[in-house]
Amino acid sequence: MQVEMSLRLLKAGKHVLQEKPAAASISEAETALSHYNSICASIPGQPIWAVAENYRFEPAFVECKKLMEEIGDMMSIQVIVEGSMNSSNPYFSSSWRRNFTGGFILDMGVHFIAGLRMLVGCEIASVSAITSHVDTMLPPPDNISSVFQLENGCSGVFVMVVSTRAPKIFWRVVGLKGTLQLERANKEGSHGYQVSFHGADGQCKSSFYPFSGVTEELKTFIHDISQATLKKGSSYEAETRLSFVEGARDVAVLDAMLESGIRQGALVQVKKF
Structure with missing residues (x-):
């Protein structure tokens, strides 16, 4: 249920760190990314979707x-x-x-x-x-x-x-x-x-x-959401190693x-x- 729950939270404007695997299949990952891109297009500041790959x-x-x-x-x-x-x-x-x-x-x-x-x-x-x-x-x-x-x-x-x-x-x-x-x-x-x-x-x-690795990934996610909050209203480039896209790959x-x-x-x- 991770992907469905993550998308609901992202739609509500929350930053998300979900566990791996990013999705249960490639088709689920593709559909999820399509929904996420739609969410980002409609929400200023773009909520971060991260995957905990330590x-x-x-x-x-x-x-x-x-x-x-x-x-x-x-x-x-x-x-x-x-x-x-x-x-x-x-x-x-x-x-x-x-x-x-x-x-x-x-x-x-x-x-x-x-x-x-x-x-x-x-x-x-x-x-x-x-x-x-x-x-x-x-x-x-x-x-x-x-x-x-x-x-x-x-x-x-x-x-x-x-x-x-x-x-x-x-x-x-x-x-x-x-x-x-x-x-x-x-x-x-x-x-x-x-x-x-x-x-x-x-x-x-x-x-x-x-x-x-777990400690380092959590530190990075906390840093990312802190920076995203400070720069609210403008896009913030989060650490790519945590990105949903990397997990999907x-x-x-x-x-x-x-x-x-x-x-x-x-x-x-x-x-x-």
Whole structure:
């Protein structure tokens, strides 16, 4: 009910920060954006519609985006997600996650696509995917293996298993001058990301960044609504990392992968926003 409730609040002139995913499907996102644009056209100051995608605010991703310039031209990308969504996970029993196409693949997956898109700084143009349903305790599908191509021509793989006995999550980008890897990790009881950079000199530099994306996204939203209030009556450009459009683009990639899976691996173009 997020999208419907968000639009009602926006129509009433309220700024909104909703949870991800931005929408349950690409068609819902398109319709929602059309309504939002109509609302903005009729309300001075334009209410802000933000999506709480904390991965775009995690310090590890912010730093890695800067390091991407040092690896040179991208040659290959890997995103491997081996999750731990089982009956002991507090999100496991959420009924709504079982009642829309994609289930946990879409709900969890938007995080990993957001991280991928932020790192490479380029949109995903097309995908080809195979999906399967193995663990009947989970909604279908619970496994996806996809090949994707960026608009700049570079290709990569996105592999996601919803539930495994040995969870592992990482993004790896191989460039002409170096390799960058960002992996979920735990250091001295603190959960976060381990960033490894292998440069042209053969040396490896490694840093650990604790989770703080949720705090940072909330700070940013508060700053945005404060500025929008001060500049009431004139348009204010809110932080794009929080925008509904960015959230919709994450959904578009997974929507295309899920469609390809249904079509037995057919090549699917990702919807542009």
